[in-house]
Amino acid sequence: MSQPVRDNHRPASIDALSALVADDMQAVNALIIEKMQSPVALIPQLASHLIAAGGKRLRPMITIAAALLSGYRGADHAKLAACVEFIHTATLLHDDVVDESNLRRGLASANAVFGNKPSVLVGDFLFSRAFELMVEPGSLEVLAILSRASAVIAEGEVLQLVTTNDLSTDEDKYLEVIGSKTAALFAAAAEVGGVIAGRPAEDNQALARFGQELGIAFQLIDDALDYAASQAALGKTVGDDFREGKITLPIILAYAKGSEEERVFWRRTMEDLEQDDSDLAKAQKLIEAHGTVAETVERARQRGEIAKQALNRFPDSPLRRALCEAVDFAIERGH
Incomplete structure (x- = not known):
């Protein structure tokens, strides 16, 4: 089955995907607001600081889209999408503490405002x-x-900690890190959409492959942008990876x-993390001289193509095309 061609004269966006899942995402957002409530006032206050800061909700949208693409008719996909968003948000809160980050989505990070x-x-x-939500559909497989x-x-976060400041880290080890810390949730987000719809194992594996490759592409671009983007476009401090010695x-x-x-x-x-004020600029010049941001982006494009091909098991539809455009968006953002 051939891959539908997108109009390359306009920038890729997730607008089409957002529109197709809008009604279901309303239910997801209502669940997120409901489930982050607590009689302990600091909990909803801190959680809403990050959740209300925006974010594209790409991961829960993928769960909804995968379920709809798989022919699901019901309400449990919204619970799973909210679960995925809570897992993602929890990891962001922990990451910002570990990384000592001060910005998240262009605003002060939760740890900068409320403390570690x-x-x-x-x-x-x-x-x-998240675990409360994931058990509600009653599926052991989910x-x-x-x-x-x-x-x-x-495991991926711990592995990244181990490889930080270690220049013997090779590309395979790096891919293992991002495959775990980022792509695993994309893969699960997509796969559970098929599982909840009762699709055959081969279809669910294809959805998992789509999510895994999209997640790897997404993180490759994030890592490229840390050296190539403006701070305003990135929504966090440019050069954080360099300052922390992330490989x-x-x-x-x-x-x-x-x-x-x-x-x-x-x-x-x-x-050694011996850095002065001019070192980030020198690092960016060396990276530019060797073309390694461009190489990283090209690796992301290759993984994105694999992600899109994984959806070939499903008939052509506006939803499948929107998911493919979401892959393009993940790769083109910030460039």
């Missing part, structure tokens, strides 16, 4: 709410997929291609 301890504990609360994804995400693909490729003098620079700044 409340952010970690409210993240735990949101994980608990529970297995989402609970396993939660464990894999945590991402633009760095792995630049280090491999660099001269010994350049490698001395990378070891000083990334492994």
Whole structure:
């Protein structure tokens, strides 16, 4: 089955996907607001700081879209989509504490406003709410997929911590990190949409593949933008990965291609974290000279094509086309 061609004269967006899932997402958003309530006032206050800050809700939209694409008729997909968003939000709260981030989606991060301890504990609360939601449909398969994804995400975060400041990290290890910490939730978000609809295992595996490859592409672009975007466009501080010594693909490729003098620079700044005010600009120049942001974006395009091809098991439809355009959007954003 051939892949439908998008009009490349206009920028990719998620507007078509948003419109097709709008009614269902209203139910998801109502559930999110309901489930983040607590008699402990700080919990909804802190949770709403991040959730109300926006975000495109791409992951829950993928759950809704996968369910609709699979022919689902019911209300449980909204519960699973809300569950996915709570898992995502909980990981953001924890990530910002670990990374000591001050910005999230262009606003002060929750830990910057409320402190680290409340952010970690409210993240735990949101994980608990996610598990309440994932058991409600009564599907052991759904529970297995989402609970396993939660464990894999945590493993990915720990693996990233282990590889930080370690320039011996290769591309395979890096892909293992982002496949766990980012792509696992995209994969689960898509797969449970098919499972809840009772689709054959092959279809559910195709949806999981779509989500996994989209998630890898999404994180590749995030890591490229940390060196190439403006702070206003990125919504968080540019160069955070560099300042923290995170070993991402633009760095792995630049280090491999660099001269010994350049490698001395990378070891000083990334492994020893001895950085001065001019080092980020120098890092960006070296990355640009070796074309490693462009290479990272190209890797993302390749993974995006695999994601779109995974949907070929499903008949052509506006929803399938919108999901494919969402892949393009994830890759083109910020460029």
